[in-house]
Amino acid sequence: MEKKVSQAVIRRLPRYHTHLSELQDMGITKISSKDLGDKMGLTASQVRQDLNCFGGFGQQGYGYPVDGLLDSIGQILKLDEMKSAVIIGAGNLGSAIINNFNFFKNGFRLVAAFDADPNLIGTEISGVPVYDVRELREFCTNNHPDVGVLTMPKKFARETAGILCDCGIRGIWNFTNIDLHLDIDAVPVENVHFAESLMVLSYKIGEKK
Amino acid sequence: MEKKVSQAVIRRLPRYHTHLSELQDMGITKISSKDLGDKMGLTASQVRQDLNCFGGFGQQGYGYPVDGLLDSIGQILKLDEMKSAVIIGAGNLGSAIINNFNFFKNGFRLVAAFDADPNLIGTEISGVPVYDVRELREFCTNNHPDVGVLTMPKKFARETAGILCDCGIRGIWNFTNIDLHLDIDAVPVENVHFAESLMVLSYKIGEKK
Structure with missing residues (x-):
């Protein structure tokens, strides 16, 4: 899965991580591409495109699961390797x-x-x-x-x-x-x-x- | 001209400003969307899309004029207003x-x-x-x-x-x-x-x- 993530997306992942962490701290478990984009200054379609790489996330009408997305981004960024x-x-x-x-x-x-x-x-x-x-x-x-x-x-x-x-x-x-x-x-x-x-x-x- | 720049592009302009300033300090006067994208972790097409808003810049085969682009971005970000x-x-x-x-x-x-x-x-x-x-x-x-x-x-x-x-x-x-x-x-x-x-x-x- 990791190999499909482009360099350009990688550079933007830390911002997703920061914003998703904030949402997690606020107790929010799901977020739509529109709301996440508004928070980050991106369009909903850019968010969907960026997060598409992870597959399986963000079904139409359900939004993204905050915890799962954070874990995936953390793994790609190797935050889990001390x-x-x-x-x-x-x-x-x-x-x-x-x-x-x-x-x-x-x-x-x-x-x-x-x-x-x-x-x-x-x-x-x-x-x-x-x-x-x-x-x-x-x-x-x-x-x-x-x-x-x-x-x-x-x-x-x-x-x-x-x-x-x-x-x-x-x-x-x-x-x-x-x-x-x-x-x-x-x-x-x-x-x-x-x-x-x-x-x-x-x-x-x-x-x- | 300013009204056409979307909020999403605005959020990315400071990164363009930082990288273009570095190029200016190095004495570079023109840069292609490909080279600028490589430096910033964006694709050439994203760079072209973002900078399209300014119009008149970046003709095919000529690249972007570093000084002119910096001035335009500085004006949009109001860096010229102390x-x-x-x-x-x-x-x-x-x-x-x-x-x-x-x-x-x-x-x-x-x-x-x-x-x-x-x-x-x-x-x-x-x-x-x-x-x-x-x-x-x-x-x-x-x-x-x-x-x-x-x-x-x-x-x-x-x-x-x-x-x-x-x-x-x-x-x-x-x-x-x-x-x-x-x-x-x-x-x-x-x-x-x-x-x-x-x-x-x-x-x-x-x-x-």
């Missing part, structure tokens, strides 16, 4: 993510943080130990984390990504606003761009005038 | 955003920050003054900021959003992971969900195995 992560940069942004982001819910265990600040090294943030960033290479060589989260100052982004790749990192979650794609093609990189949601807000405000 | 913003919560996440996010590039001036921490009140973060959060209502009544950025602990999210709405805020940029939609229908809310990009990374890692 992976390990390290975060490099335990400053403002790094601390905020360590303290507030639910790694576990998204299939990750955060095993260590790294920083250059002597005041942070040796401490714990929400139970995650903070190590000297100079120990990053040794730690990764010995512990093989799956993902590196980049929350350090952007001038160190390329160097840090290089170390992680040397040590066989499998993916990079990049908050530094530096485009790393060109440097390390073999390792997938995902960038968090705050700007996109602010642009949507900008549009909505303009519309309300 | 708006003011206040940020509530100058802790880890708030400081990280104040220090690193380019509000100006996205059409916003950040005019003030608010916090409850006596150590922060009266200081400046990257030139932005930090005021006592108890002064939020008075400040907003007098200065009419357009947008409120919520980076405070989530337990204060609803109360703060309520104050902002009382004072006529035009939009809320919400980092607290609390769904505010239901409370304040008249004011648009945009939520930043870190999880979605981590889910894409999870998929890409699974794929590489």
Whole structure:
């Protein structure tokens, strides 16, 4: 079943997952393609097309079963396979993510943080130990984390990504606003761009005038 | 021209803007629907359909002019109309955003920050003054900021959003992971969900195995 899902649909699945999770939290068990589309800013026919790949779901007049669809999307996105992560940069942004982001819910265990600040090294943030960033290479060589989260100052982004790749990192979650794609093609990189949601807000405000 | 752009396309425009900005920064002036689609995880035909709304762009065999398309998208998203913003919560996440996010590039001036921490009140973060959060209502009544950025602990999210709405805020940029939609229908809310990009990374890692 999984092989039929196109790359384009894959990129949209996390948004479906977020919205379906919200519906699940609200106790909603079924939703129509029209209502789901309205919530997500898609047309009903786009929703039907995207979710068609899963087969068996969404019979005419019944709507989609929220739980079943969430499970299927979670499996395709491999959220059910627990992976390990390290975060490099335990400053403002790094601390905020360590303290507030639910790694576990998204299939990750955060095993260590790294920083250059002597005041942070040796401490714990929400139970995650903070190590000297100079120990990053040794730690990764010995512990093989799956993902590196980049929350350090952007001038160190390329160097840090290089170390992680040397040590066989499998993916990079990049908050530094530096485009790393060109440097390390073999390792997938995902960038968090705050700007996109602010642009949507900008549009909505303009519309309300 | 603007009236022809559907809500569904609007929601995707910020992603086009981000990717076209990257191309512009790289000095690329034209791009085909195929190449742009590859970069964004969309099919060439989806790109052509989405950008059709602008008319006049993307003649067969010529590709899209990057600068012209960026300008058009910027106008539709009202990025060219400068708006003011206040940020509530100058802790880890708030400081990280104040220090690193380019509000100006996205059409916003950040005019003030608010916090409850006596150590922060009266200081400046990257030139932005930090005021006592108890002064939020008075400040907003007098200065009419357009947008409120919520980076405070989530337990204060609803109360703060309520104050902002009382004072006529035009939009809320919400980092607290609390769904505010239901409370304040008249004011648009945009939520930043870190999880979605981590889910894409999870998929890409699974794929590489």
